[in-house]
Amino acid sequence: MKIYGFRVPLMASLIVWIALWEVIGRTGAALVLPPFSSVVERMVEIVPTPTFLKALAMTGEAYLIGNLIAIGIGVPVGVLMGRSVVADRLLLPWVNIFLSAPLSALVPVIMVLFGLGMTTIVLTVVLFAVWIIVLDARAGVRGISPSLVEMARSYGATPLQAFAKIYLWAALPEILAGIRLGCIRAVKGVIIGQLLVSIVGFGHLFEIYFSNFLMEHFWALVLTLFAFAFAIAEGLGYLERRVEYYASSRQQ
Amino acid sequence: MTEVTPSLGSRKTGIRPARLQRNRLADLAIHPLTLRLATALILFSAWEYAGRLPVSPAFPGFVETMIAFADMAKDGSLLSALLITLQPLVAGLAISAVVGIGLGVAMGISRFTEWLIAPPFIVMQAAPMAALIPLLVFAYGIGLASKILTVCIMAMPVIVLNSYLAIRQTPASLIEMGRSFLGSRAQIILKIMLPSASPVIFAGLRLGAAAGFIGAILAELLITPTGIGDLITYNQSIAEYPKMYAAIFSVIALSVLFIEGLGKIEAAIFRREGRKA
Amino acid sequence: MTTARRERPAETGTPIIEVRAISKIYAGGVEALNDISLEVPRGKLTTLLGPSGCGKTTLLKIIAGLIPATSGEVLVSGRPVTGPGPDRAFVFQDFALMPWASVLRNVAFGLELRGVSRSERDEVARRHIAEVGLAGFEDRHPHELSGGMRQRVGLARALAVDADVLLMDEPFSSVDEQTRRKFQEDMLGLLSAHGKTVLFVTHSIEEAVYLSDRIVLLSRRPSRVAQVIEPEIRRGDDPEAIRRHPAYLDTVETIWQGLKRYLD
Ligand SMILES: Nc1ncnc2c1ncn2[C@@H]1O[C@H](COP(=O)(O)OP(=O)(O)O)[C@@H](O)[C@H]1O
Ligand SMILES: [Mg+2]
Numbered sequence: 001m002k003i004y005g006f007r008v009p010l011m012a013s014l015i016v017w018i019a020l021w022e023v024i025g026r027t028g029a030a031l032v033l034p035p036f037s038s039v040v041e042r043m044v045e046i047v048p049t050p051t052f053l054k055a056l057a058m059t060g061e062a063y064l065i066g067n068l069i070a071i072g073i074g075v076p077v078g079v080l081m082g083r084s085v086v087a088d089r090l091l092l093p094w095v096n097i098f099l100s101a102p103l104s105a106l107v108p109v110i111m112v113l114f115g116l117g118m119t120t121i122v123l124t125v126v127l128f129a130v131w132i133i134v135l136d137a138r139a140g141v142r143g144i145s146p147s148l149v150e151m152a153r154s155y156g157a158t159p160l161q162a163f164a165k166i167y168l169w170a171a172l173p174e175i176l177a178g179i180r181l182g183c184i185r186a187v188k189g190v191i192i193g194q195l196l197v198s199i200v201g202f203g204h205l206f207e208i209y210f211s212n213f214l215m216e217h218f219w220a221l222v223l224t225l226f227a228f229a230f231a232i233a234e235g236l237g238y239l240e241r242r243v244e245y246y247a248s249s250r251q252q
Numbered sequence: 253m254t255e256v257t258p259s260l261g262s263r264k265t266g267i268r269p270a271r272l273q274r275n276r277l278a279d280l281a282i283h284p285l286t287l288r289l290a291t292a293l294i295l296f297s298a299w300e301y302a303g304r305l306p307v308s309p310a311f312p313g314f315v316e317t318m319i320a321f322a323d324m325a326k327d328g329s330l331l332s333a334l335l336i337t338l339q340p341l342v343a344g345l346a347i348s349a350v351v352g353i354g355l356g357v358a359m360g361i362s363r364f365t366e367w368l369i370a371p372p373f374i375v376m377q378a379a380p381m382a383a384l385i386p387l388l389v390f391a392y393g394i395g396l397a398s399k400i401l402t403v404c405i406m407a408m409p410v411i412v413l414n415s416y417l418a419i420r421q422t423p424a425s426l427i428e429m430g431r432s433f434l435g436s437r438a439q440i441i442l443k444i445m446l447p448s449a450s451p452v453i454f455a456g457l458r459l460g461a462a463a464g465f466i467g468a469i470l471a472e473l474l475i476t477p478t479g480i481g482d483l484i485t486y487n488q489s490i491a492e493y494p495k496m497y498a499a500i501f502s503v504i505a506l507s508v509l510f511i512e513g514l515g516k517i518e519a520a521i522f523r524r525e526g527r528k529a
Numbered sequence: 530m531t532t533a534r535r536e537r538p539a540e541t542g543t544p545i546i547e548v549r550a551i552s553k554i555y556a557g558g559v560e561a562l563n564d565i566s567l568e569v570p571r572g573k574l575t576t577l578l579g580p581s582g583c584g585k586t587t588l589l590k591i592i593a594g595l596i597p598a599t600s601g602e603v604l605v606s607g608r609p610v611t612g613p614g615p616d617r618a619f620v621f622q623d624f625a626l627m628p629w630a631s632v633l634r635n636v637a638f639g640l641e642l643r644g645v646s647r648s649e650r651d652e653v654a655r656r657h658i659a660e661v662g663l664a665g666f667e668d669r670h671p672h673e674l675s676g677g678m679r680q681r682v683g684l685a686r687a688l689a690v691d692a693d694v695l696l697m698d699e700p701f702s703s704v705d706e707q708t709r710r711k712f713q714e715d716m717l718g719l720l721s722a723h724g725k726t727v728l729f730v731t732h733s734i735e736e737a738v739y740l741s742d743r744i745v746l747l748s749r750r751p752s753r754v755a756q757v758i759e760p761e762i763r764r765g766d767d768p769e770a771i772r773r774h775p776a777y778l779d780t781v782e783t784i785w786q787g788l789k790r791y792l793d
Binding site: 439 | 590593594595612613614615617618619621622623625627628629630638639641642643670671672673686690
């Protein structure tokens with residue numbers, strides 16, 4: 001937007017919303033909404049506490065392991081689907097189903113099978129992230145130019161070599177796009193998992209704040225999580241744009 | 253290249269008819285429908301096998317689950333539970349659709365609205381909105397209102413952003429066409445931008461519905477157990493696992509049918525125009 | 530000028546569009562046009578010819594009133610242009626057809642925007658659809674038509690609003706060679722029958738010489754008028770004869786020599 005010819009940066013309007021939040025919070029009109037400034041104060045206070053850091057470490061660990069598993073499974077499966085018609089037709093309907101299925105309904109199953117701990121959270125992350133990674137890797141491989149595939153074959157590349165040296169690299173932009181989307185879904189997964197398990201990580205903190213009506217604490221936690229989520233999404237988006245640049249120069 | 257020659261040679265040796273026939277059989281074998289049935293068979297057999305092993309006492313086999321499913325379907329408990337779950341879902345989706353498309357379109361046609369509203373929704377799109385559910389309970393209690401709002405906060409961001417981007421992606425030449433034939437701003441919005449954006453808006457609704465399902469179930473598991481959420485938590489608590497699994501199976505099936513249904517409507521609307529979302 | 534011209538209305542030849550000292554600098558600082566002045570005679574076909582990116586589309590859109598000039602003014606029938614008007618109709622390079630609307634609705638769209646009643650505008654649209662040779666395709670959608678047919682729809686839409694001036698931006702650039710020739714001939718016949726004034730943009734020398742009464746040669750960006758040429762070609766003859774006619778070939782050669790200077 002422009003005011004008097006000045007370009008006002010897009011995200012600047014967040015300041016307007018935060019100011020509004022502060023005003024409403026100060027009037028005390030909404031019981032559940034403490035002023036933004038006191039939320040930030042509280043944030044500064046609770047973030048360095050051991051409880052918080054422990055929850056953060058646990059969440060971060062589950063998030064990372066879950067994502068690595070999702071990538072480790074998702075990319076090869078996606079590449080396989082992109083290369084083999086049979087595999088594609090066998091798996092695609094299921095991938096599409098799980099891509100849009102209400103995965104929150106499956107978390108209770110994971111909970112009864114794997115208990116109320118780390119494993120469940122990790123598996124929830126995998127469950128949320130893996131499908132889009134598969135789908136995008138598949139799309140990437142399908143988009144590889146046939147001449148590149150023929151080149152690999154004519155030089156007698158084994159399937160494993162072709163996978164590691166050709167398909168993976170040629171489909172890299174799409175694979176990374178899938179990983180980025182998977183990571184965004186995984187953030188939602190890790191929080192949903194912890195909310196449902198509610199005795200580990202941030203889920204536990206939410207439970208404590210909630211039952212003691214600690215609104216400032218609660219908002220401080222929400223704000224921290226949102227900031228992390230946004231930073232992850234934007235950071236990966238930035239990386240992806242760099243790769244896209246490489247990909248477009250590659251196609252010439 | 254040298255590797256090409258052998259296959260060329262064999263093609264010349266007159267085994268063409270046999271090859272063709274093999275291909276026809278192979279075609280049948282890899283026909284999408286055959287393979288879809290095959291995967292269902294493989295998946296459900298694996299499920300059954302794992303259930304019989306058993307991998308865990310809390311893991312009933314496919315057959316057991318389906319029997320529980322049939323029982324619950326017969327005594328009507330499943331249907332009434334699904335109908336209860338659908339209430340906040342449909343209400344929440346309707347609100348999200350109206351408000352979300354409205355906001356998105358407003359952002360698409362006005363730079364100021366875009367500046368003001370886009371950033372919060374961009375943050376929400378990336379954020380784990382489920383974290384706000386406890387807050388909704390604080391503010392609106394444990395009733396239907398909180399559940400409807402849960403669906404809204406999950407479904408709205410993607411609907412808003414899709415509608416906004418869809419309007420923004422209206423081809424510039426179509427807008428110029430409208431202006432050059434003396435269309436008013438209202439006419440250009442209603443007759444050009446909205447129809448042009450509709451496939452992407454519709455796709456946003458489909459994604460919103462998927463997110464809304466996640467929200468509806470989460471609300472029933474977190475806030476108060478009702479509907480399918482009640483069937484899941486109750487049967488879990490009394491270790492009636494086949495029923496628990498059947499309830500989960502049914503709600504996933506419902507969501508798949510719901511979203512597939514939306515996709516069918518979408519295809520029917522836009523196919524004639526040669527546009528698919 | 531030769532005597533065997535197409536038939537034109539009585540006032541043929543007086544300027545209908547006057548472009549006066551138009552300059553255009555885009556927001557990013559690109560200087561597209563630099564002090565352009567030209568006149569478009571009523572009832573004739575004038576071509577803007579110049580290398581890609583020299584500002585032809587920019588000039589045409591300024592005349593259409595779609596974008597403002599940085600300085601200078603455009604008069605149409607003596608009145609200054611402040612925006613789009615009913616006296617001008619645009620034919621777009623990429624057709625600008627609405628994919629969700631039938632051929633009939635696309636052609637009637639200009640009238641629809643003006644609030645003409647359904648039955649009346651459909652009748653007018655049907656007539657023009659038949660004129661451009663698309664009778665029977667009224668209920669089809671653009672994706673079912675070839676590039677050439679799509680542009681015929683674009684032409685019919687422009688004819689349907691009955692503007693005095695047709696502004697055509699490279700209308701044949703996305704049409705394949707075979708259909709282009711036929712289309713060009715059909716268009717010439719149609720336009721002279723309606724007595725329309727046409728301002729036509731192209732980067733094809735042959736197309737310009739074959740179609741135009743007057744060719745305005747633009748230099749490279751920031752473009753100025755380099756030369757105005759009036760090809761002396763007898764259009765009564767059969768099209769193939771025209772393309773072999775020495776005058777035609779000479780004009781093509783002259784323009785080519787003129788343009789070559791700007792290519793390096
Ligand atoms: N909206 C715009 N903003 C900035 N520069 C533009 C814009 N439109 C066109 N240009 C630039 O102006 C010049 C002339 O463009 P155009 O009129 O489209 O040329 P032509 O139609 O002769 O190919 C080009 O260099 C182009 O890059
Ligand atoms: Mg152009």
